[in-house]
Amino acid sequence: MNTLKVELGSRSYPILIGEGLLGRRELLGQHVPARDVLVVSNAIVAPLYLDAVSESLRPRRVVEAVLPDGEAHKTLANVARLLDVLVANRFGRDCAVIALGGGVVGDMAGFAAACYQRGVSYAQVPTTLLAQVDSSVGGKTGVNHPAGKNLIGAFHQPSVVLTDTRTLATLPARELRAGLAEVIKYGLICDAAFFGWLETHLDELLAGDPAALAHVIRRSCEIKAEIVGRDEREQADRALLNLGHTFGHAVESATGYTQWLHGEAVGAGLLMAAAMSCECGLLSESEVARIRRLIGRSGLPEKIEGVTPQAALEHMRMDKKVQGGRIRLVLLRKIGDAFVTADYAEAALSRTLQAHFG
Amino acid sequence: MNTLKVELGSRSYPILIGEGLLGRRELLGQHVPARDVLVVSNAIVAPLYLDAVSESLRPRRVVEAVLPDGEAHKTLANVARLLDVLVANRFGRDCAVIALGGGVVGDMAGFAAACYQRGVSYAQVPTTLLAQVDSSVGGKTGVNHPAGKNLIGAFHQPSVVLTDTRTLATLPARELRAGLAEVIKYGLICDAAFFGWLETHLDELLAGDPAALAHVIRRSCEIKAEIVGRDEREQADRALLNLGHTFGHAVESATGYTQWLHGEAVGAGLLMAAAMSCECGLLSESEVARIRRLIGRSGLPEKIEGVTPQAALEHMRMDKKVQGGRIRLVLLRKIGDAFVTADYAEAALSRTLQAHFG
Numbered sequence: 001m002n003t004l005k006v007e008l009g010s011r012s013y014p015i016l017i018g019e020g021l022l023g024r025r026e027l028l029g030q031h032v033p034a035r036d037v038l039v040v041s042n043a044i045v046a047p048l049y050l051d052a053v054s055e056s057l058r059p060r061r062v063v064e065a066v067l068p069d070g071e072a073h074k075t076l077a078n079v080a081r082l083l084d085v086l087v088a089n090r091f092g093r094d095c096a097v098i099a100l101g102g103g104v105v106g107d108m109a110g111f112a113a114a115c116y117q118r119g120v121s122y123a124q125v126p127t128t129l130l131a132q133v134d135s136s137v138g139g140k141t142g143v144n145h146p147a148g149k150n151l152i153g154a155f156h157q158p159s160v161v162l163t164d165t166r167t168l169a170t171l172p173a174r175e176l177r178a179g180l181a182e183v184i185k186y187g188l189i190c191d192a193a194f195f196g197w198l199e200t201h202l203d204e205l206l207a208g209d210p211a212a213l214a215h216v217i218r219r220s221c222e223i224k225a226e227i228v229g230r231d232e233r234e235q236a237d238r239a240l241l242n243l244g245h246t247f248g249h250a251v252e253s254a255t256g257y258t259q260w261l262h263g264e265a266v267g268a269g270l271l272m273a274a275a276m277s278c279e280c281g282l283l284s285e286s287e288v289a290r291i292r293r294l295i296g297r298s299g300l301p302e303k304i305e306g307v308t309p310q311a312a313l314e315h316m317r318m319d320k321k322v323q324g325g326r327i328r329l330v331l332l333r334k335i336g337d338a339f340v341t342a343d344y345a346e347a348a349l350s351r352t353l354q355a356h357f358g
Numbered sequence: 359m360n361t362l363k364v365e366l367g368s369r370s371y372p373i374l375i376g377e378g379l380l381g382r383r384e385l386l387g388q389h390v391p392a393r394d395v396l397v398v399s400n401a402i403v404a405p406l407y408l409d410a411v412s413e414s415l416r417p418r419r420v421v422e423a424v425l426p427d428g429e430a431h432k433t434l435a436n437v438a439r440l441l442d443v444l445v446a447n448r449f450g451r452d453c454a455v456i457a458l459g460g461g462v463v464g465d466m467a468g469f470a471a472a473c474y475q476r477g478v479s480y481a482q483v484p485t486t487l488l489a490q491v492d493s494s495v496g497g498k499t500g501v502n503h504p505a506g507k508n509l510i511g512a513f514h515q516p517s518v519v520l521t522d523t524r525t526l527a528t529l530p531a532r533e534l535r536a537g538l539a540e541v542i543k544y545g546l547i548c549d550a551a552f553f554g555w556l557e558t559h560l561d562e563l564l565a566g567d568p569a570a571l572a573h574v575i576r577r578s579c580e581i582k583a584e585i586v587g588r589d590e591r592e593q594a595d596r597a598l599l600n601l602g603h604t605f606g607h608a609v610e611s612a613t614g615y616t617q618w619l620h621g622e623a624v625g626a627g628l629l630m631a632a633a634m635s636c637e638c639g640l641l642s643e644s645e646v647a648r649i650r651r652l653i654g655r656s657g658l659p660e661k662i663e664g665v666t667p668q669a670a671l672e673h674m675r676m677d678k679k680v681q682g683g684r685i686r687l688v689l690l691r692k693i694g695d696a697f698v699t700a701d702y703a704e705a706a707l708s709r710t711l712q713a714h715f716g
Contacts (some may be wrong), residue, residue: 035682076438080614083434087505092680115473117678118500118511119591142476148447153476154512233477320475324393 002214004221007136007229011157015137019210021164022049022125025056031160032123036061038086040109041100042069045127048170048257053100053125058079063089067105071257074104074144080111087155091285093117096159102128102175103135103218103262110141114156124158127167129179129213130263133186133220136227138238144257149249149317155233161221165214173206177299178263180205181244183216184294186223187272192336193221199290202297239321239340243330244269247356250315255306262313267300272356277332277346287335309353360572363581365587366494373495373579377568379522380407380483383414389518390481392454396444398467401456403485406528410498411458411483421447425463425692429615432462432502434510440470452474452509454517460486460533461493461620465511468499474516482516483693485525487571488621491544491578494519496586496596502615505609513591515572519579523572532562535657536621538563539602541574542652543628544581544658547598550694552577553614557648560655597679597698600626605656605714608673625658630714637706645693669710 001018007081012029021027023199041050041267046066054062065085067078084097099109106124113122124136142153159249180202187195198205204212224241231238248269252260260268274291277283296302304312320326321340327349330341359376371388379385384451395418404424409526423443437591439582444453456469457480460551464482471480482494500511538560545553555573556563562570582599589596606627610618618626632649635641654660678688678696685707686700 080434083510087503087509090675093678094681115510115512117509118498118513140476145441145445151445151475152441152473154473155476316447320451320650323452
């Protein structure tokens with residue numbers, strides 16, 4: 001088992017990564033001392049792991065809530081349902097919530113925990129690659145609004161992130177590829193060597209090789225923990241983690257959160273961020289080609305259909321990085337060197353959108 | 359103008375108290391630098407002050423939202439409506455929300471600000487005595503759940519509290535009396551001299567004397583700012599501010615939030631906390647009589663009808679101070695000396711509820 005730590009003073013917490021951790025029933029119990037626990041999962045993950053998790057928490061009082069699967073269900077109405085479950089079971093401020101599933105489950109369970117009684121404790125048990133490398137770490141919780149991704153939410157740090165890499169054995173290939181987009185993102189923003197490692201070992205990752213997957217989970221969490229520890233509330237550097245996301249969120253919200261997995265949209269967003277960086281004269285064409293090759297080999301979709309450039313731009317305007325009405329973007333100087341800027345030519349953005357949308 | 363400060367490090371903020379502050383249009387502008395502002399008010403307050411506040415914010419972009427009046431409307435559904443307004447107007451993370459009204463408006467506008475884009479800035483402009491002495495200070499935001507008061511919410515500190523004492527001139531007598539309950543609470547928990555002052559000056563307060571009201575607002579805010587500065591998230595001493603509230607919240611939720619003003623329920627709750635403290639052999643009967651006399655003179659209702667002791671107890675079990683299934687109560691050793699305890703005889707609580715409910 002690997003243990004990393006997110007250093008946030010009194011809100012610090014460990015990330016435990018290892019094979020078969022869900023079978024070690026003492027682990028979850030140790031980090032979730034509450035006597036009343038709500039385990040939140042979804043219709044796909046629950047049949048696979050919910051019994052084991054609930055069982056490992058006995059003799060605590062365990063209540064289970066199973067949400068529908070998918071980004072389209074990440075709504076305030078569903079968080080309200082979780083709050084109703086907490087209230088109906090008369091859970092106190094000393095209860096805990098456990099998120100067992102992917103990013104959607106984690107974001108909603110975490111937001112419910114943030115709001116219930118003005119904040120109760122919660123634990124992340126991510127079962128998708130995307131959640132294991134990204135969304136379970138850092139305390140961003142929330143839901144989508146029809147007009148924009150993650151517009152409603154809270155910063156609320158979990159008490160532990162418990163990643164059992166064995167859960168990836170049951171992960172559909174499409175979900176695995178979506179998770180790889182966030183992994184590639186880490187290489188692009190600050191670790192060129194890691195990007196190179198991904199180029200070399202991509203086939204092992206796509207084949208589900210446990211050692212290769214464990215490596216990318218660990219390295220991704222290291223990078224994320226370090227950045228979040230420096231800038232919990234995204235006043236500065238944390239925005240780098242949004243590379244590809246301003247474009248990607250527009251893809252998701254413009255298509256009603258029903259067609260694209262978040263990671264898939266991020267993959268397309270990374271391509272657009274690279275193209276835009278090239279348009280701005282920052283990134284070389286050869287590096288753009290390297291990025292395009294790796295994302296293509298990952299099996300991530302590149303073609304965005306049914307969304308006009310104008311519609312995409314409208315959705316980008318709802319991005320949380322907008323400041324003074326101006327869309328701020330994360331761009332690349334080279335692979336491994338990202339930065340946030342509002343200083344770019346509108347024409348470059350237009351050309352990028354024209355090339356990828358519609 | 360009096361200026362107090364809530365000391366919370368990077369989240370510190372001033373409380374400005376004075377007559378006619380809403381007429382000094384530079385004040386609000388100075389503390390609300392955002393260019394996009396949502397002013398939230400209710401159907402009673404809006405016709406009186408909304409135009410003046412919106413006007414003082416020009417040439418900013420000002421959007422107004424008017425909520426229905428009353429505790430029964432402090433719901434997640436209404437906060438969702440405020441979030442829709444923010445989204446529909448494409449407000450960014452650099453926007454601000456202004457709460458113009460009483461505690462219900464302040465709690466909902468503050469919670470919307472806490473959740474929108476994971477937190478935007480907001481200002482409190484309280485127009486009721488209760489909001490001016492209590493709810494506008496300290497960053498507790500949220501909504502009611504049918505099963506329990508304030509069960510859903512967030513700690514989110516405002517950027518400024520701007521209290522124009524002249525707004526009390528338009529406050530209905532019933533609302534003024536409700537606010538006095540929270541004022542009396544401060545004397546009870548930690549300031550016997552202030553309690554004595556209230557006994558002497560109550561008639562002036564009830565007559566709406568500006569100097570007397572300004573004094574109680576200032577002193578109440580001093581006490582609250584000091585306690586919140588010590589314990590922002592109610593890990594310890596802040597719970598003292600809940601004297602009378604565990605009982606009072608049960609009155610409110612058991613009656614569907616429609617019959618009692620919050621302050622009225624707190625008044626009844628203070629009586630029950632005093633009676634319970636006496637039952638436990640802590641508080642003398644003569645002090646209970648003093649408390650009963652002051653609350654009676656304030657014109658606060660003492661009779662709770664239509665709620666059985668059993669129903670009241672059920673609602674008390676949803677209190678946020680419940681720990682390990684045990685209801686913690688704020689009790690009095692004497693006037694000016696409150697403490698939090700779970701160490702009391704169940705029989706004492708039963709007798710207290712029997713004497714006041716049903």
